[in-house]
Amino acid sequence: MKRIYMDNNATTAVRPAVLEAMLPFYQEQFGNPSSIHWAGQAVSGAVDTARAQVAALMNCQPEEIIFTSCGSEGNALAIKGSAEFLRAKGNHIITTAVEHPAVLDSCKYLEKQGFEVTVLAVDGEGMIDLAELEAAICERTVLISAMWGNNETGTLFPVAEIGAIARKHKVRFHTDAVQAVGRVPVDVRAAGVDLLTISGHKFGAPKGVGALYVRKGMGLTQLFHGGHQERNRRAGTHNVPGIVGLGVACELAVADLAVQEGRIRALRDRLEQGILSRIPEVQVNGHRQQRLPNTLNISFAYIEGEAILLFLDMKGVAASSGSACMSDSFGQSHVIGAMGVDAMMANSNIRFGLGLDNTEEDVDFVLEILPEIIQKLRDMSPFYSERAAS
Amino acid sequence: MYSDKVIDHFTNPRNVGVIVDADGVGEKVSSSCGDRMKVFLKVVDGVIEDLKFQTYGCGAAIASSSMMSELVIGKTLDEALALTNDAVAEALDGLPDPKLHCSNLAADALHDAIKNYQGEGA
Numbered sequence A: 001m002k003r004i005y006m007d008n009n010a011t012t013a014v015r016p017a018v019l020e021a022m023l024p025f026y027q028e029q030f031g032n033p034s035s036i037h038w039a040g041q042a043v044s045g046a047v048d049t050a051r052a053q054v055a056a057l058m059n060c061q062p063e064e065i066i067f068t069s070c071g072s073e074g075n076a077l078a079i080k081g082s083a084e085f086l087r088a089k090g091n092h093i094i095t096t097a098v099e100h101p102a103v104l105d106s107c108k109y110l111e112k113q114g115f116e117v118t119v120l121a122v123d124g125e126g127m128i129d130l131a132e133l134e135a136a137i138c139e140r141t142v143l144i145s146a147m148w149g150n151n152e153t154g155t156l157f158p159v160a161e162i163g164a165i166a167r168k169h170k171v172r173f174h175t176d177a178v179q180a181v182g183r184v185p186v187d188v189r190a191a192g193v194d195l196l197t198i199s200g201h202k203f204g205a206p207k208g209v210g211a212l213y214v215r216k217g218m219g220l221t222q223l224f225h226g227g228h229q230e231r232n233r234r235a236g237t238h239n240v241p242g243i244v245g246l247g248v249a250c251e252l253a254v255a256d257l258a259v260q261e262g263r264i265r266a267l268r269d270r271l272e273q274g275i276l277s278r279i280p281e282v283q284v285n286g287h288r289q290q291r292l293p294n295t296l297n298i299s300f301a302y303i304e305g306e307a308i309l310l311f312l313d314m315k316g317v318a319a320s321s322g323s324a325c326m327s328d329s330f331g332q333s334h335v336i337g338a339m340g341v342d343a344m345m346a347n348s349n350i351r352f353g354l355g356l357d358n359t360e361e362d363v364d365f366v367l368e369i370l371p372e373i374i375q376k377l378r379d380m381s382p383f384y385s386e387r388a389a390s
Numbered sequence B: 001m002y003s004d005k006v007i008d009h010f011t012n013p014r015n016v017g018v019i020v021d022a023d024g025v026g027e028k029v030s031s032s033c034g035d036r037m038k039v040f041l042k043v044v045d046g047v048i049e050d051l052k053f054q055t056y057g058c059g060a061a062i063a064s065s066s067m068m069s070e071l072v073i074g075k076t077l078d079e080a081l082a083l084t085n086d087a088v089a090e091a092l093d094g095l096p097d098p099k100l101h102c103s104n105l106a107a108d109a110l111h112d113a114i115k116n117y118q119g120e121g122a
């Protein structure tokens, strides 16, 4: 059976050139970059190179990059680190209803510490209202955290406009770009971003490495105390192989943006149009225009999502429902819920996350098997026969 | 994450459908996830002669419905009333913890159908 992986928003395979670049740093060049001897110095240059590669991807200075262990850490450091650092200035944070749990739960934690959090609502396409954002800003507001691209629907927030509002009111602006980096152009200067999170495993680097962009002059309270790594902002011996891999993945991502915009978007559109034309009573969730080029979130009336995923899996197709973290709980997706999607449609949303390895044949295979899967499940559903009867 | 039995019953569910002139019809909506199951019974001399179901739910819910139907067709109403959620889950070689509630749907909808039959028969 051919295996088709269409869950690239959950994670991606390490790209061959990334792995190749990493391998020497496990055994031959194993030193600690903070050591002054030959073994340490041999690798400290590699960390510098990676830092420059990451900085180039997002158009910042290398000193503005902090290496982290993952996207969740980057978000926690940005949000908790800013809130604590700016505590004397104010205690109000603005975020949105569709953020990743790493952001929302960091905000909830801060709420318990006495912060006040405004959670902006989204419309049916998962978009925030900029006027509402601006109106929410008050004298005590110290941070806005709004994501670049949504992990479930792919909806892209107007980051540059949010950045302009933040600047105007002199409020710090963090964006979770974990899904956006490598898929759409991400330029922190152009967007007026102060803090930006990325995670390696979403774009061809390994799991367990990420980075946080911190604009020069933005103070942060550390999460990890100890060593002097990362200019005293994040203690812990560098994950050298991971950092090297992240750097190479960033370099490849710059070169591949055209592929995302071209080939990957075309595959996603072929899948979307194919499903819409073959299966009645389906609904695309997310913004029609402002959307990651690789993401399709789609709901099928009368049936439930997990059952669809199981049948797809049996045919070798890996997709997911909303966020990967939800697969062992039965709570509805907070993202789809915030968009006001009706309960039955919300229960059947499937996310296809296309990636560099997907081909037109992969898409056509899904289009071939999906109508039968949907019909089989509809034929079992009481809602479907009741609808047909009425 | 699912046993072979669950996958088998999910892929080829037994006794899916409706019985138009059913003797008893029952239904259950899960309070935890909103999933829903409907059961249709044909009863002859206190024995479940035929059972059909419709399920709107996850893989575990569909497999539980199918397994339940196999467990009670040919059984007396009393035997069927004694069927527990645990027995359905066990017959499927177990369900993952977060999916245990899904087997409730099957037994509860069955019991509801039996009560419906007995209410009308009395």
Ligand SMILES: Cc1ncc(COP(=O)(O)O)c(C=O)c1O
Residues within 6 Å of the ligand: A009, A010, A069, A070, A071, A072, A073, A075, A100, A102, A147, A149, A150, A151, A176, A178, A179, A199, A200, A210
């Ligand atoms: C938007 C977004 N933010 C943050 C994360 C967390 O990243 P990580 O898994 O690297 O901690 C993810 C991935 O699950 C994500 O999609």
Ligand code: FES
Residues within 6 Å of the ligand: A330, B030, B033, B034, B035, B057, B058, B059, B060, B061, B099, B101, B102, B105
């Ligand atoms: S999750 Fe609803 S029945 Fe299984």
